[in-house]
Each structure stands twice: as structure tokens, then as C-alpha cells.
Amino acid sequence: MHTDGASNSQGANIGVILEAPSGLKIEEAIRLEQFATNNEAEYEALIYGLELARDIGIKRLSVRGDSQLMIEQAAGNFDTKAPYLASLLQKVTDLRSHFHQFELVQVSREQNQKADALAKLASAGECTRKSSISTSQSPKVLEVFSTSSEPECWMDPIIRYLSTSELPTHPKDAKHLRLRAQRYSIIRGTIYRKSFDGPYLWCLRPLEAKKLLEEIHEGACGNHTGGRSLAHKALTVGYYWPYMMTEACNYAKKCDKCQRFAPTIHQPAQTLHSIIAPWPFAKWGMDVVGELPKAVGGKRYALVATDYFTKWVVAEAYVTVSKTDTTTFIGKHIICQFGIPWEIVVDNGTPFQNAKVRELCDTYKIKLSFASVTYPQGNGQAEASNKVIFFQH
Incomplete structure (x- = not known):
């Protein structure tokens, strides 16, 4: 587990990443209800991560954080003189008893960049999904967002089949999945679609695909291109998901700026005229x-x-x-x-x-x-x- 906390003028925020040996990740970006110092935010991130790990049944846990004060106090090497930190440390001590194997490791900021990015993401207001895991012992949490709690999508049956040979119970569905999975491959835990005339295409989930279309269409380098061009750009940069063309066209049609500023034809319709010359110099x-x-x-x-x-x-x-x-x-x-x-x-x-x-x-x-x-x-x-x-x- 990687944890990190951050405090600024907009409030306190924490980021937690739980990663299993199989590669499955749970990423949480949390905005706290009241203001807290950086040390309090670090403790809040650790407490929330321990509660999250306890609720989903984890028994062996290795915690990585970049706060030397929190790690050393939790390990008993530093004294805790501040009363508000002592109460938070007691919560950490109580939660440690739920794990058969537990360790705290201090890492550098470079090794904890993902958790730090999640904490900043919560303060920027860019989170759009609420976590499905609720904790009753964390009254300070105002909003909890997750980037990996997305429901099952089109690629999950393919991943299970390629990883564990799991097939649906119905023979027709099982045959369809076997034929479909031949076009995909898992490389270092990531699923790719095989390409005959180019590199493998990185498969995206629906939420990731929506963010990609938003970035290409109206991001820093976006030019509000049309639906067909939008899908072609996503494909050429190496991404894939089903119904790319349809979703790209629908996204471009719903763009507010495209509808407000798109050039429209104001001339009235006229009768078409036949071409009197079919080709040049004829x-x-x-x-x-x-x-x-x-x-x-x-x-x-x-x-x-x-x-x-x-x-x-x-x-x-x-x-x-x-x-x-x-x-x-x-x-x-x-x-x-x-x-x-x-x-x-x-x-x-x-x-x-x-x-x-x-x-x-x-x-x-x-x-x-x-x-x-x-x-x-x-x-x-x-x-x-x-x-x-x-x-x-």
C-alpha cells in the first residue's frame, strides 16, 4: 500500500493505492471535510488505507510512505508529543492488530509519485467516481473517489480467459469468447489488441476511453476535430476499444463549443444542376x-x-x-x-x-x-x- 497526504489553501487531501501481487489495483483520492496539517493528512491517509485493507480482508500488508515523521512514530522510534497526533497514532496501532503480517517502509518522494498524484487530483476537483467501499470509522471524509472501482466491462472476460482459461457456462458464449480472445494478448499485466499492420493497441476501459477522447478533442493540443478524425487519432496513437467510431462521433456531437461556434451554412437550398463536362479537357x-x-x-x-x-x-x-x-x-x-x-x-x-x-x-x-x-x-x-x-x- 502506498499512501500520501497533502494540505493547501483549498483543504486537506489524501491518496491511497492498494496493489495485489496479481497486479490488481485500488486507487482512492479523498477530499477531507476540514482543514488539517500535512502531518495530520499523512496519518489520515494511513488510517484510511488500513481501514480499507481490513474491510476487504487483507491479512499481509506492506505500507510505503514518504513521511519520515509518521513512519518513525508508528514504528516507535520517535516520540509523539502533540496530542492531536497521539490520537491518530493510537488508531494506527489499533488497526495494525488486524493483520497477521505488517510492515512500514519509508520511501522517497520519487517512489511515491502515484499516491501523491491522487492526493493532488482530489484537491483539483477532477475526480468523478465515488468509491464503492465506505468506512464508518472515518468521519472526516467528505468525498471518496476511486479510479479502479469501475464495473465489469468488455475486456474482463477476455482477461480471465487469457489468464486462467475461465469460460462462460453457456457453450455458445464460450465459443464466442475463445474466438474473440485470439485477437488479444496480455503483456506485463496489460491487455493489448493484436494489429496486423502496426504495433499492438492498448485496450481501454470505458472511463479511460472517455478521458482519452476528451483530451484529444479539447485538451491542451485539441482542436475540436470531428468524430471520424477523433477516432482515427485515437487509433493511430495506439489505443483501442469497441465502437470507437460511434463513441467518437457521439462525443463530438455533444461538445458544447462545437455546437456554439461550428460554421453553419446560411444559404437557402437550391436545385442541383447537372455537370455539363464530366472530366477535364473533354x-x-x-x-x-x-x-x-x-x-x-x-x-x-x-x-x-x-x-x-x-x-x-x-x-x-x-x-x-x-x-x-x-x-x-x-x-x-x-x-x-x-x-x-x-x-x-x-x-x-x-x-x-x-x-x-x-x-x-x-x-x-x-x-x-x-x-x-x-x-x-x-x-x-x-x-x-x-x-x-x-x-x-
């Missing part, structure tokens, strides 16, 4: 832009093509746009650079409505579609966008 719109201000070489017109999917624009300036210029433009700027398209949309202008352009499209199996300037999804839209992009260029 459908092009072409048109002639001009007459533009005269450039070098007397060029006053531009032949422009726009991809319907990516809105990518290609253009080239000409003095006049002929049918030969159109076929050369399609072969040089579209077919050679982006591959053979599925469809080209043009208007009924002379540079496009001619036999040479039709022959080129028939040769490469390109669908040549004609649209009026005012057609919403046709060449008129491509012409307007092309003019704006070309003049910006």
Missing part, C-alpha cells in the same frame, strides 16, 4: 474575339478556346481567322497539348461551319456541336468569359 468552347485594337503585324482578331471543366483558356492572335487557322488551332493548342477532346462547341460562324473543320472532327471522332450566341450553356457563355480573360491577359 469539352471545349471556341469563338472568335474581335475586332481588337491593331497589334504588331496587323493582328486584330483572337481565336479563343475555354475548357468547360477547368475553365482553362488558350488563345492566339490572327490578322483574320480562316478555316485553315481554325483547324491548325485545334490541332496545335487542343489535341497536341491536352489530347483528343470529346466535344467542341462553336457557333455558326464561317471559321467553324466549313468542310475542313468537319473533316478534322470526323477524323479524330470529335463531336462538333453548334450553338447560338444566346444559348445559356453554349458558345455565347464561352465567348463572354473568353473576352474577359483575354483582355485581362
